[in-house]
Amino acid sequence: xxxxxxxxxxxxxxxxxxxxxxxxxxxxxxxxxxxxxxxxxxxxxxxxxxxxxxxxxxxxxxxxxxxxxxxxxxxxxxxxxxxxxxxxxxxxxxxxxxxxxxxxxxxxxxxxxxxxxxxxxxxxxxxxxxxxxxxxxxxxxxxxxxxxxxxxxxxxxxxxxxxxxxxxxxxxxxxxxxxxxxxxxxxxxxxxxxxxxxxxxxxxxxxxxxxxxxxxxxxxxxxxxxxxxxxxxxxxxxxxxxxxxxxxxxxxxxxxxxxxxxxxxxxxxxxxxxxxxxxxx
Amino acid sequence: xxxxxxxxxxxxxxxxxxxxxxxxxxxxxxxxxxxxxxxxxxxxxxxxxxxxxxxxxxxxxxxxxxxxxxxxxxxxxxxxxxxxxxxxxxxxxxxxxxxxxxxxxxxxxxxxxxxxxxxxxxxxxxxxxxxxxxxxxxxxxxxxxxxxxxxxxxxxxxxxxxxxxxxxxxxxxxxxxxxxxxxxxxxxxxxxxxxxxxxxxxxxxxxxxxxxxxxxxxxxxxxxxxxxxxxxxxxxxxxxxxxxxxxxxxxxxxxxxxxxxxxxxxxxxxxxxxxx
Numbered sequence: 001x002x003x004x005x006x007x008x009x010x011x012x013x014x015x016x017x018x019x020x021x022x023x024x025x026x027x028x029x030x031x032x033x034x035x036x037x038x039x040x041x042x043x044x045x046x047x048x049x050x051x052x053x054x055x056x057x058x059x060x061x062x063x064x065x066x067x068x069x070x071x072x073x074x075x076x077x078x079x080x081x082x083x084x085x086x087x088x089x090x091x092x093x094x095x096x097x098x099x100x101x102x103x104x105x106x107x108x109x110x111x112x113x114x115x116x117x118x119x120x121x122x123x124x125x126x127x128x129x130x131x132x133x134x135x136x137x138x139x140x141x142x143x144x145x146x147x148x149x150x151x152x153x154x155x156x157x158x159x160x161x162x163x164x165x166x167x168x169x170x171x172x173x174x175x176x177x178x179x180x181x182x183x184x185x186x187x188x189x190x191x192x193x194x195x196x197x198x199x200x201x202x203x204x205x206x207x208x209x210x211x212x213x214x215x216x217x218x219x220x221x222x223x224x225x226x227x228x229x230x231x232x233x234x235x236x237x238x239x240x241x242x243x244x245x246x247x248x249x250x251x252x253x254x255x256x257x258x259x260x261x262x263x264x265x266x267x268x269x270x271x272x273x274x275x276x277x278x279x280x281x
Numbered sequence: 282x283x284x285x286x287x288x289x290x291x292x293x294x295x296x297x298x299x300x301x302x303x304x305x306x307x308x309x310x311x312x313x314x315x316x317x318x319x320x321x322x323x324x325x326x327x328x329x330x331x332x333x334x335x336x337x338x339x340x341x342x343x344x345x346x347x348x349x350x351x352x353x354x355x356x357x358x359x360x361x362x363x364x365x366x367x368x369x370x371x372x373x374x375x376x377x378x379x380x381x382x383x384x385x386x387x388x389x390x391x392x393x394x395x396x397x398x399x400x401x402x403x404x405x406x407x408x409x410x411x412x413x414x415x416x417x418x419x420x421x422x423x424x425x426x427x428x429x430x431x432x433x434x435x436x437x438x439x440x441x442x443x444x445x446x447x448x449x450x451x452x453x454x455x456x457x458x459x460x461x462x463x464x465x466x467x468x469x470x471x472x473x474x475x476x477x478x479x480x481x482x483x484x485x486x487x488x489x490x491x492x493x494x495x496x497x498x499x500x501x502x503x504x505x506x507x508x509x510x511x512x513x514x515x516x517x518x519x520x521x522x523x524x525x526x527x528x529x530x531x532x533x534x535x536x537x538x539x540x541x542x543x544x545x546x547x548x549x550x551x552x553x554x555x556x557x
């Protein structure tokens with residue numbers, strides 16, 4: 001889809017809204033527990049306006065919980081979450097969430113789904129659908145769309161409200177690899193156009209590095225790594241620096257040392273273990 | 282070695298023109314469901330004509346048709362059908378409407394469920410037809426009694442399915458809609474009611490069938506018109522063919538109501554992959 005150059009250019013040149021509209025997010029000392037088990041322990045996270053932050057970690061580490069607390073879908077057991085603009089004054093943030101399953105209303109047509117909660121007519125909704133490349137599917141029922149198309153509709157629905165903060169809860173986890181890459185490019189270009197603050201929760205470290213300005217790792221309910229990605233955009237996956245960064249972060253997530261071939265040992269396959277030569281000893 | 286385009290084209294079979302199924306196959310497909318009923322009726326007719334079936338046990342189909350024709354010609358049939366249909370409709374409106382409202386109420390508000398659900402479940406298990414003596418005592422033997430009896434029977438399927446429908450709306454969708462700023466009536470109208478609609482329609486279809494069953498019995502309580510009255514009268518005079526006309530009429534009306542419900546379902550649920 002985005003390999004079609006005309007469409008890609010269209011997405012790029014769609015008039016951007018009034019400059020940077022992101023919001024600053026301050027998560028301070030947040031605690032959250034479920035049935036006695038502490039999922040988040042004094043988590044601290046600060047996000048600048050317009051920043052793209054990716055949160056990675058093993059499953060069950062609390063990254064989705066953190067996102068849901070920021071979204072206001074759940075309330076924390078301690079600590080606070082504040083939003084503020086450039087001026088620093090605390091206020092409510094215009095937030096939209098994209099879930100792992102598209103959560104489209106199956107009884108509304110695609111266009112009506114995008115226009116959910118939108119005051120005014122469907123004009124903006126049509127524009128949003130065009131931005132994700134699905135304008136001609138507006139009159140169809142969600143049930144006939146593929147998973148990737150449904151997530152694109154969900155993305156259009158989230159962005160049609162021009163949010164200051166876009167929260168993405170593993171939105172591409174259920175898609176195939178090719179669709180995932182296209183969706184990543186789409187999300188990145190829309191973020192660059194509009195300048196909202198974005199928080200992406202993902203288990204895919206490669207996705208995190210491809211999209212984010214900062215990658216944050218949650219372990220045991222705490223944030224243990226905050227790595228700034230300075231690679232130029234659009235990020236080239238085959239690039240050596242990209243691969244090194246990915247290896248580094250992945251090994252931190254998996255908690256084992258990064259593999260680094262040690263030339264001093266010679267050809268390792270020729271080495272025998274003690275047991276193998278024990279007969280001669 | 283690799284396969285070139287020329288080899289590939291040689292491998293594919295020649296394109297065959299898409300063959301539409303022959304017209305006689307289509308006709309057979311449509312007529313097939315009717316084969317069994319037609320055969321049964323034919324067997325019935327033949328056995329009645331040959332004398333294997335006494336006309337007092339089961340009159341032949343032609344006799345049934347003839348008496349139906351006589352009744353229709355005299356206008357009596359239409360009067361009975363109209364009265365019965367009116368009773369069925371009003372009882373369905375009352376019982377179904379109440380079931381819908383109460384189901385929505387207890388489904389939406391947890392406190393309402395705690396207060397009312399147990400009572401309703403207890404009443405549900407009382408057989409409606411066992412209430413007939415009480416109904417006669419309370420309401421006498423005119424229209425109110427019949428309305429009450431049929432409404433009670435219609436109420437429960439609609440109530441249960443509405444309650445279940447509201448409770449089983451996908452919580453993820455509700456969460457999503459809330460996060461997009463929907464609340465109160467808008468949330469109800471756009472998310473909860475359409476989500477509960479498949480279940481509600483099941484309850485409606487179920488109770489539509491129940492209406493006729495209960496109507497037959499309630500029309501025996503004491504009626505001046507209606508299909509049940511006509512059937513009971515005919516039984517007194519041993520007019521078994523008229524009895525059969527009555528039974529067939531109930532079957533036809535029940536089928537008609539079901540067809541109506543199916544049409545509503547087909548329209549209201551056209552987004553549902555399971556109903557396409």
